Amino acid sequence: MLDGSAVHGRSAVPAGYQVVDLSVTIAEDLPCYWEGHQPFQHKTWNWFADHRNAMASVYSRGGPYATRWMAIDEHTGTHFDAPLHFIPPPDSGLPGAGPAGAISADQVGLASLMGAAAVIDVASPGGGEGGMSPLIHPSAIVAWEAANGMLNPGEIVLLRTGWDRRYRRGAAGGGYLRDVLAGRSPGWPAPTEPTVELLLTRGVQCLGIDAPSIGPAHDPVGVHVRGLGQGMVYVECLAALDALPPRGAWFCFLPIKVEGSTGAPGRAIALMPATES
Structure with missing residues (x-):
C-alpha cells in the first residue's frame, strides 16, 4: 500500500516525531452518529x-x-462544534442569541484547532446512575496543573476519559451512546460549566474529549453554551488519547469545509516525539 512518504520518496513527518491518529472510524455499524439524528x-x-x-x-x-x-450529520464521528451549534445568530431575536452565533464551522480559523496538547486524565472508575455523567470539576484541572505546570493560552486541552474503548461494532457498541441515552448505563465523564470557565480564564479556546459529547449526558446544553458562547470550540469523539503524554504532543484537527455548518467531521492527529525501539 502506498502512502505519501512512499510516493515522494521521503517522510513528510518532522524528524524525530511520529503521527498518532486520534480519529474514530465511521461506518454504518459503528456508533458514529447521535441517536435520533441523521x-x-x-x-x-x-x-x-x-x-x-x-x-x-x-x-x-x-x-x-x-x-x-x-x-x-455534521456531528458524525470525530468532529468539532462551531459556536453556531448552540448559540443562535445575533439577528435572530432568539433567547441566548449573540455574536458567537454568527460563527459557523467554515468561519472558524484553523489555527484555533491546532497547537500544543495538554492531555488531562479524567477517567472515571465507573458505576453511577443510568443516563447520568460523572462530572469533571475545576479541581481536576488544578490538580493536573500542580503536577504538570499551568496551562498556557492557546494550548489544546484534551480530556482523556477512556470512553473510546466502548466504540465497537454492532450491538456491542450500545454502551458508547445508545444505552446511556436510554438510561441503561451511566454516561461518560464531562466537565461542568465552572470547569469550562476556568479553562477560558487560562486562555484555552479549543477543548477536546474522547467521548460522544463535551456535555454531560443528562444535561448537555449548559456546558455547550458556556464555551461556544465565548468562541471556544469543542472536538468530540476523539480516540487513542492514552497514546499521548500529558505534555509534549502537538494536536491538529482539520474539518471539512461546509458553508454555514454548525460543525464538521474531520481527521484528528497528534505529532509526538518518536519512541526508540
Whole structure:
C-alpha cells in the first residue's frame, strides 16, 4: 500500500516525531452518529461492472470505476462544534442569541484547532446512575496543573476519559451512546460549566474529549453554551488519547469545509516525539 512518504520518496513527518491518529472510524455499524439524528449511510453509486444480488445489487452506471455516496450529520464521528451549534445568530431575536452565533464551522480559523496538547486524565472508575455523567470539576484541572505546570493560552486541552474503548461494532457498541441515552448505563465523564470557565480564564479556546459529547449526558446544553458562547470550540469523539503524554504532543484537527455548518467531521492527529525501539 502506498502512502505519501512512499510516493515522494521521503517522510513528510518532522524528524524525530511520529503521527498518532486520534480519529474514530465511521461506518454504518459503528456508533458514529447521535441517536435520533441523521443516521450515517454509505452506499455504492457506481461499481466497475454490474453485479446483481438479492441483498444489494450494484451497477456500472458511468463506466469501470467505483464511487460511493454518504448521508451524514455534521456531528458524525470525530468532529468539532462551531459556536453556531448552540448559540443562535445575533439577528435572530432568539433567547441566548449573540455574536458567537454568527460563527459557523467554515468561519472558524484553523489555527484555533491546532497547537500544543495538554492531555488531562479524567477517567472515571465507573458505576453511577443510568443516563447520568460523572462530572469533571475545576479541581481536576488544578490538580493536573500542580503536577504538570499551568496551562498556557492557546494550548489544546484534551480530556482523556477512556470512553473510546466502548466504540465497537454492532450491538456491542450500545454502551458508547445508545444505552446511556436510554438510561441503561451511566454516561461518560464531562466537565461542568465552572470547569469550562476556568479553562477560558487560562486562555484555552479549543477543548477536546474522547467521548460522544463535551456535555454531560443528562444535561448537555449548559456546558455547550458556556464555551461556544465565548468562541471556544469543542472536538468530540476523539480516540487513542492514552497514546499521548500529558505534555509534549502537538494536536491538529482539520474539518471539512461546509458553508454555514454548525460543525464538521474531520481527521484528528497528534505529532509526538518518536519512541526508540
